[in-house]
Amino acid sequence: MSAAAGFAPRRDEPLFGRLAIIGIGLIGSSIARAAKELNLAGHIVLADRDEAVRRRARELDLGHEIAESAIQAVQDADLVILCVPVGACGPLAQEIADALKQGAILSDVGSVKHAVVEAVAPHVPAGVHFVPAHPVAGTENSGPEAGFPSLFLNRWCILTPPPGTDEAAIARTRRFWEGMAAMVEVMGSQHHDLVLAITSHLPHLIAYNIVGTAEDLGQVTHSEVIKFSAGGFRDFTRIAASDPTMWRDVFLANKEAVLEMLGRFNEDLAVLTRAIRYGDGETLHKHFTRTRAIRRGIVALGQEKAETEKLKQG
Numbered sequence: 001m002s003a004a005a006g007f008a009p010r011r012d013e014p015l016f017g018r019l020a021i022i023g024i025g026l027i028g029s030s031i032a033r034a035a036k037e038l039n040l041a042g043h044i045v046l047a048d049r050d051e052a053v054r055r056r057a058r059e060l061d062l063g064h065e066i067a068e069s070a071i072q073a074v075q076d077a078d079l080v081i082l083c084v085p086v087g088a089c090g091p092l093a094q095e096i097a098d099a100l101k102q103g104a105i106l107s108d109v110g111s112v113k114h115a116v117v118e119a120v121a122p123h124v125p126a127g128v129h130f131v132p133a134h135p136v137a138g139t140e141n142s143g144p145e146a147g148f149p150s151l152f153l154n155r156w157c158i159l160t161p162p163p164g165t166d167e168a169a170i171a172r173t174r175r176f177w178e179g180m181a182a183m184v185e186v187m188g189s190q191h192h193d194l195v196l197a198i199t200s201h202l203p204h205l206i207a208y209n210i211v212g213t214a215e216d217l218g219q220v221t222h223s224e225v226i227k228f229s230a231g232g233f234r235d236f237t238r239i240a241a242s243d244p245t246m247w248r249d250v251f252l253a254n255k256e257a258v259l260e261m262l263g264r265f266n267e268d269l270a271v272l273t274r275a276i277r278y279g280d281g282e283t284l285h286k287h288f289t290r291t292r293a294i295r296r297g298i299v300a301l302g303q304e305k306a307e308t309e310k311l312k313q314g
Helices: 024-035 051-060 070-074 086-097 114-123 167-178 189-216 222-227 231-241 244-253 256-275 281-300 306-313
Strands: 014-020 041-047 079-082 105-109 133-135 155-160 182-187
Touching: 014 024, 014 070, 014 244, 024 041, 024 051, 041 051, 041 070, 079 086, 079 167, 086 114, 086 244, 105 114, 105 167, 114 189, 133 167, 155 167, 167 182, 167 231, 189 231, 189 244, 189 256, 189 281, 244 256
Parallel strands: 014 041, 014 079, 079 105, 155 182
Antiparallel strands: 133 155
């Protein structure tokens, strides 16, 4: 989808002079594509530790420059976005700290925020503004080829700036994400992690587990699981194909909130288990009716699968 097709208007003047994106996966490459197409930054430089990824990014013409190192990429950058697994954010912030210029905004895209704030904030130099972000968007695909500019269209991006963060920096970060047609919300990092534990992290954990259970069933062969995957299994377990490194870090970084939500889930599952065991159809019907209404509300708000938007591109 292009700007001309209407997913977002192209700016007459860039919002940032130099944008540095560290990590060229799904999110990083999508930001690069959108920022370039929509003129959100005058000069876009990307970096990745993997030489093959850097080479592919050059082939795809993702930015104006592909740097050989993160330190090189952030030189003179007005906005730096860490698009790496949450466990790598702290060490990366420490690595680039001395290269960040005064007045720059440092951000990220991690789906866990409090652990990232605690890991990154100690390395942020005075005069640099730290505005953590989480674009609630994605697909199960990864790598520089996976990105597309409309990934953030009508998706939420949650900002979790630490107390005392410069309001002007928060506003510029908001405008950047709104420039890619995202809807922006600001909240505390701990509240964010609790919300995302139930809306994102727990579903991923369950999907990974269901696929593992299906694989381990002695009475069902691997080929049968693949051959006879019904829509429910196929659609729900799509997210089990997501980046294992990223999700390992998410669960470890948001351990307390995930464990709390997992406990509540197990309690509710026990109620359904009893209803099935004892033929309590009324309990099952009430539960399914309530959750059906919730699902319809999600669809009504436009929060369907991100791949739908990618398919609309053609």
